[in-house]
Amino acid sequence: MKYNFDEIINRKHTKSIKYDFFSMTGKVGYNTIPLWIADMDFRTPPCVREAIIQRAEHGIFGYSATDDDYFIAVQQWFLKRHNWNVQPEWMIQTRGILNAVSVIVSALTKPGDAILLQYPSYHQFNSIIENTRRKIVKNPLILENGTYKIDFEDFERQIVQNDVKLFILCNPHNPVGRVFTKEELIQMGDICLRYGVLVLSDEIHQDFIFAPHKHFVFVDAKPEFRDITITCTAPTKTFNLSGVAISNMFIIDEDLRDDIKDEIKRRGGAGIGILEILACQAAYTDGEEWLEELLSYLLESIAYARKFFREKLPEIDVIEPEGTYLLWIDCRRLGFWAKDLDSFLADEAQVTLSGSPGAEGFLRINLACPRSTLEKAFSQLERAVKKL
Numbered sequence: 001m002k003y004n005f006d007e008i009i010n011r012k013h014t015k016s017i018k019y020d021f022f023s024m025t026g027k028v029g030y031n032t033i034p035l036w037i038a039d040m041d042f043r044t045p046p047c048v049r050e051a052i053i054q055r056a057e058h059g060i061f062g063y064s065a066t067d068d069d070y071f072i073a074v075q076q077w078f079l080k081r082h083n084w085n086v087q088p089e090w091m092i093q094t095r096g097i098l099n100a101v102s103v104i105v106s107a108l109t110k111p112g113d114a115i116l117l118q119y120p121s122y123h124q125f126n127s128i129i130e131n132t133r134r135k136i137v138k139n140p141l142i143l144e145n146g147t148y149k150i151d152f153e154d155f156e157r158q159i160v161q162n163d164v165k166l167f168i169l170c171n172p173h174n175p176v177g178r179v180f181t182k183e184e185l186i187q188m189g190d191i192c193l194r195y196g197v198l199v200l201s202d203e204i205h206q207d208f209i210f211a212p213h214k215h216f217v218f219v220d221a222k223p224e225f226r227d228i229t230i231t232c233t234a235p236t237k238t239f240n241l242s243g244v245a246i247s248n249m250f251i252i253d254e255d256l257r258d259d260i261k262d263e264i265k266r267r268g269g270a271g272i273g274i275l276e277i278l279a280c281q282a283a284y285t286d287g288e289e290w291l292e293e294l295l296s297y298l299l300e301s302i303a304y305a306r307k308f309f310r311e312k313l314p315e316i317d318v319i320e321p322e323g324t325y326l327l328w329i330d331c332r333r334l335g336f337w338a339k340d341l342d343s344f345l346a347d348e349a350q351v352t353l354s355g356s357p358g359a360e361g362f363l364r365i366n367l368a369c370p371r372s373t374l375e376k377a378f379s380q381l382e383r384a385v386k387k388l
Contacts, residue, residue, distance in 0.1 A: 003290055005042050005297045006370045032346060033377040036354040038174070038326060040240040040368035042294065044279075047286035048239060051278045064274035066093060070281045074248055077284040078233075082206065084217045090252050092260060093272045096245040097204050100232045102128050104200050104249075105166065107263035108230075108256070109134055114162040116197070118150070119358035120328075122174045126357050137162045138358065141176060143330075146319060148176045150184055156191050166198045169218060172205040172323030175356045175364040179213040179322040185221045192228060198256070199229045204247075205324045207238040207291060210299060213322040219252065226252040230260065238291060239283040240368075246276035298325050301367045301374060312382050325368040332361035334385065349384035351377045 011019045018037045043049070055061075071088050078084045094100040101124075109115065111133040117125055119140045129136050139155045141148040158164065169188070172179045180188075192199050201218040209215045219229040234247035251257040264270055305327055309318050317330040331341060341361065345351050353363040367374065 001293050001297070003042075003045075003293050005294065006372065007043070008370055008372065009041060009043065011041065032350045032352055033373060033380070034352045035366045035369065035374075035377055036352045036364070038237065038366055038368075039242040040325070040366075041370060041373065042240055042368065044240045045283060045287040045290035047282045047290075048241070048279050051282035052275055055274060055278055061274055064272070064277055066272070066277055070277055073281045073284040078217075081288075082215060082217055084220050086250050090250040090257070092249045092251065092257070092264070093270050094247050094249060094264065095271060095276075096236065097202060097232050097234050097247045098124055098128065099245070100247050100249050101125065101168070101200065101202070102132070103260060103263050103267070104230050104232075105129065105132050105134060107259045108198055109165045113165040116155075116158060116162075116164045116167040118170070118173070120175055120356035120362065121358060122170060122202075123357055125168055125170075135162070137164055140358065141173075141178070143319075146317070148173070148178050148319070150180075150188065152187055152191070155188060156195075159191065159195050159197055164195070164197050166200060167192055169199055169201045171201065171203060171218065172208065172215065174205060174324055175326055175354075175359075175362075176319060176328050177321035177324050177326060179209055179215060182216045182221050185216055185218050189218065189222055189225050189228075193224055197228070199225070201229055201231045203231060204234050204237045206233065208295070208298070208325055209323045210295075210302070210321065215323065219250070228253070230256060235280045235283045235287075239279075239287055241279055241283065244276050244279045246272055246280050248280075298367060301371060302327065304371065304374065305365070305367060305378070308378050312378070313385055315385070325366065327365040327367050329363050329365060330361065331363055334361075334388065336361065344384065345381070348387065349377075349381045351381055 013020065018034050018039055071091065075086050078086050094103060105128055112135060114135045114137045115129050116137045116139055119138045126136060137158050139151065139158050142151050189199065199218065203217065206215045219225045219231050231250040232247060236242050251260060302321060306318055309316050315333045319328040319330065321327055336344060345353060353365055355363055
């Protein structure tokens with residue numbers, strides 16, 4: 001490999017939420033291995049670092065905006081990787097996906113409105129809905145034979161009974177790792193069309209797809225979806241740029257787009273900085289080779305994890321990931337409640353993982369780290385579980 005994903009990089013005392021946050025609270029020590037939050041322990045691609053260094057040497061960081069070169073980089077990436085030909089008038093930048101979600105919820109719904117989530121859900125969606133005084137409506141995914149499936153009858157029932165205004169689709173799904181098929185997307189979209197439900201399609205993990213699965217852009221699955229969809233994307237997951245906050249929303253419907261723009265103005269504007277712009281443009285222009293090697297490395301890590309749990313900890317079931325670099329595991333046979341399981345891992349295994357609302361006994365492992373880190377974490381987990 002051209003890129004060294006086995007390199008151990010010390011991230012402690014770098015103001016890293018992943019490595020420093022829990023230690024600062026006193027809940028865990030600095031020797032605990034953090035496999036919880038979804039950022040990677042790999043250096044971002046050289047093209048991104050070089051673009052940032054070059055601008056830093058220029059020495060001026062004035063007000064900045066995206067231009068044609070930026071759009072072309074984004075457009076070509078989506079055309080080549082996802083067969084989706086985006087247009088410049090569709091695109092709006094925000095400071096990260098969560099900022100985009102907050103803007104969309106505030107712009108397109110009112111306090112008290114119902115918003116549909118598929119459980120298990122990404123916990124930050126819950127926080128945004130609750131903090132904006134909207135109502136969470138749950139459509140639980142059904143775990144059958146190691147795979148999560150959509151309960152379409154319940155999906156429609158929840159929309160009708162709760163007068164749902166917005167559906168937040170997470171595809172690929174965080175945390176369970178599903179990559180929804182085109183048929184599943186169309187079936188969900190048709191139900192939303194039937195009842196006038198808008199769709200926020202969070203596709204931030206779309207570049208992490210494992211064969212034979214394929215990512216389909218929701219809004220492109222059927223022409224009618226253009227009138228109801230806001231697509232949220234970002235280079236931050238793909239290229240490990242979570243601390244360089246930028247996302248690209250695509251909104252084809254002009255009225256929806258104007259509502260979003262008005263909400264951004266009410267918040268004082270998007271405020272995208274020059275380093276964010278340059279990082280995104282460089283990543284989408286020259287980062288593909290790095291990503292392809294990363295995907296190969298992640299597949300090896302998934303294979304390692306699958307073999308480890310099968311042979312060493314068969315009481316923990318692995319949900320096979322179709323996408324994302326997150327591994328969803330079923331720990332219910334260990335017999336812990338969620339908080340007790342978290343404490344056990346931190347205290348006895350010295351490993352921090354993350355859970356999800358609506359998923360008691362399940363945990364999410366971030367596999368995007370050097371293999372030696374995984375080996376050490378899994379070994380500590382094995383020793384702790386064997387003591388039970």
